[in-house]
Amino acid sequence: MSVRKILIVGGGFTGLTAAIAFAQRDVDVTLIDKVSAWARVGHGLTIQGNALRVFREIGVIDQVLAVGQPENGVTLRLADGTLLEHLETPRTGGEDLPATIGALRPDLHEILVAKAEEYGVEIRLGQELADYANNEDGTVTSELSDGSRETWDLVVVAEGIKSPTRPKIGIVENRAPSGLGIWRAVTTRTPEMTGALAFPVADDGGAFKVGYTPVSADQCYVYVLCRPERVDNGLEDWQEARRLMENFHGEFDYLRESIDESTFLNFQQIEWVFVDSPWHDGRVVALGEAVHAVPPLIAQGAAQCLEDALLFAEHVAADGDLEEQLAAFYARRIPRIKGVVDASMRLAEWELHPGAPDADPGRVMGEALAALVAAP
Numbered sequence: 001m002s003v004r005k006i007l008i009v010g011g012g013f014t015g016l017t018a019a020i021a022f023a024q025r026d027v028d029v030t031l032i033d034k035v036s037a038w039a040r041v042g043h044g045l046t047i048q049g050n051a052l053r054v055f056r057e058i059g060v061i062d063q064v065l066a067v068g069q070p071e072n073g074v075t076l077r078l079a080d081g082t083l084l085e086h087l088e089t090p091r092t093g094g095e096d097l098p099a100t101i102g103a104l105r106p107d108l109h110e111i112l113v114a115k116a117e118e119y120g121v122e123i124r125l126g127q128e129l130a131d132y133a134n135n136e137d138g139t140v141t142s143e144l145s146d147g148s149r150e151t152w153d154l155v156v157v158a159e160g161i162k163s164p165t166r167p168k169i170g171i172v173e174n175r176a177p178s179g180l181g182i183w184r185a186v187t188t189r190t191p192e193m194t195g196a197l198a199f200p201v202a203d204d205g206g207a208f209k210v211g212y213t214p215v216s217a218d219q220c221y222v223y224v225l226c227r228p229e230r231v232d233n234g235l236e237d238w239q240e241a242r243r244l245m246e247n248f249h250g251e252f253d254y255l256r257e258s259i260d261e262s263t264f265l266n267f268q269q270i271e272w273v274f275v276d277s278p279w280h281d282g283r284v285v286a287l288g289e290a291v292h293a294v295p296p297l298i299a300q301g302a303a304q305c306l307e308d309a310l311l312f313a314e315h316v317a318a319d320g321d322l323e324e325q326l327a328a329f330y331a332r333r334i335p336r337i338k339g340v341v342d343a344s345m346r347l348a349e350w351e352l353h354p355g356a357p358d359a360d361p362g363r364v365m366g367e368a369l370a371a372l373v374a375a376p
Contacts, residue, residue, distance in 0.1 A: 002322040003027060003153035007142055009129045009165065011035070014288030014305040015158035016112035020058045021313035023119035031116065032127040032144065038113060042105030043184040043266060044221020046071075046213045046296075049093025049100065050372055051303035054310045056097070063111045068101035069214040075196040076362055079210075081250035084199075085362050092303075092372040100299070102195070102213035102221060104186070129157070129165055134282030138322075154316065155284045158309075161273055163290040169281040171291070175271040178295045178345075179352050180208065181228040183241050184266045187258040189220040198248050199361070200354045207244040208351040210252055222255055223296075225351055228269040237265045270295045270348075274341045276334055280326050287312060292337045294344035297351070298368050304337055307376045336376055343368035 004027060008015045011033035019031045047068065055061045076084040089099035116123065128145040132155055135141060141151045157165045161175050189212065197211040209225040224244050235243060238259050245256040259265070275291040288305035315329040316322065343364050350359040 002316050002318070002320060002325060005152050006030070006154040006156060007032065007150070007152045008156045008158060010158035010160065011123065012158060012160060012288070013108070013112065013302055014309050015156070016109070016116050017054065017058060017306050017309035018156055018158060018287065018313060019116045019121045020112065020119060021310050022317060023116070023121050024058065025313060025317035027317055030122045030124065032124045032129070034126070034128045036126045038109070038125070040106035042109075043186050044213055044215045045103055045105050045108065045302055046299035047101050047103055048089070048299055048303045048369070049091050049097050050376065051093070051306050052097045052101070053093035054306040057310055058115065060111050060115050064103065064108060065098070065101065067107040067111070068103040069216055070098045071100040071102060071195045071214065073099070077196055077198045077250065079198050079200045079248045087362055087366055090366070090369045090373050092369055102215040104215050129155070132168070132284055134284070138283070140283035153283065156312070157284060157286040157290055158288050159290050161271055161289045161293040163286065166286055166290055169279070169284055169286055171275050171277065171279070171286065173273055173275045173277070175273045175293070177228060178270045178272050178348050179228060180270040180295055180348060181226050181230070182268060182270055182296070183224040183226065183244070185222045185241065185259060185263050186215065186219055187222055187255060187263060188218055189214060190254065193220065193251050193254070196251060198252055200247065202355040203353070204247055206247050208354060210245055210248045212255060222259070230267050236261065237267065238263050241265055272345070274337070276338070279330060283322070285312070285326065292341065294341050295348045297344050297347040298340065298365050300340045300344070300372070304340055308333065311376060332376070336372070339368060339371050
């Protein structure tokens with residue numbers, strides 16, 4: 001085995017999945033995160049089948065399916081309610097798993113934390129990686145934010161798109177704006193509302209797209225794609241979300257009216273990064289959104305992070321030369337992730353130019369997901 005003692009930096013989906021996968025292979029795992037305590041933060045997620053396949057491999061699929069809501073494809077409409085098409089989502093995790101489910105991010109996070117603790121992962125909160133040094137004996141020494149120093153066989157950086165460690169690894173690519181912003185909320189739905197996306201016919205000053213994913217029997221995750229700046233127009237957040245949705249009708253009339261002053265809303269600019277140069281410096285390796293993050297337009301962000309984590313553990317926890325294992329892992333991941341990046345950025349371009357004559361989001365979404373049916 002190439003590694004027996006590792007440090008994982010970051011307690012999101014990538015870091016926790018990697019921690020579980022390594023611990024299941026008898027690796028001694030310590031995970032740190034900068035938060036002082038876990039909190040139930042975040043909204044909903046659309047989880048594709050290939051993410052469910054990873055959850056099955058690490059032994060949490062029953063818990064995930066218990067908190068999730070299966071989806072039967074997605075319906076594409078124009079903002080006025082006109083039906084464009086209904087897409088049956090490819091079963092990227094295999095025929096024995098749902099094609100897609102919706103779930104609340106904090107529910108999934110709690111499942112992963114519990115499984116990591118079950119396998120004996122040491123979790124330290126309130127700590128960050130301040131610096132590191134690769135050693136001549138094939139180990140790496142970490143310096144943490146509390147001043148402590150420890151030596152490991154490997155350090156896995158799973159800090160997300162804003163990773164402060166990424167440039168220290170020698171990666172020159174950095175996060176960049178996509179031109180899009182997004183509002184997110186969890187609100188109520190009726191039993192007949194099973195998931196949809198709606199597009200304006202032209203840029204009317206409102207949202208570029210509005211969509212929703214069921215996350216329980218009577219709730220859904222709503223997302224509103226818009227310009228990347230939160231305009232100071234005197235409106236409260238819930239009023240601004242409603243304004244952006246005002247020309248979206250049909251089911252979206254119900255969703256718009258369900259958003260009020262009691263709704264927790266989150267707005268952020270959507271950024272992206274894709275690192276197609278090596279992801280490691282000696283015994284320090286970046287994974288997940290630290291090296292690939294895209295606009296959430298085909299719902300593959302979480303899935304690709306989970307695939308990273310599991311496949312990395314499979315490669316590195318086996319017998320062999322670490323440099324060869326890292327090279328093989330990287331070569332295996334780049335083509336698959338590039339397909340997701342290319343499709344997502346093409347869709348983002350169409351979002352920015354509603355009514356573009358060559359726009360065919362259904363085809364691009366379908367082709368990108370169909371390419372992921374093969375095992376990673």
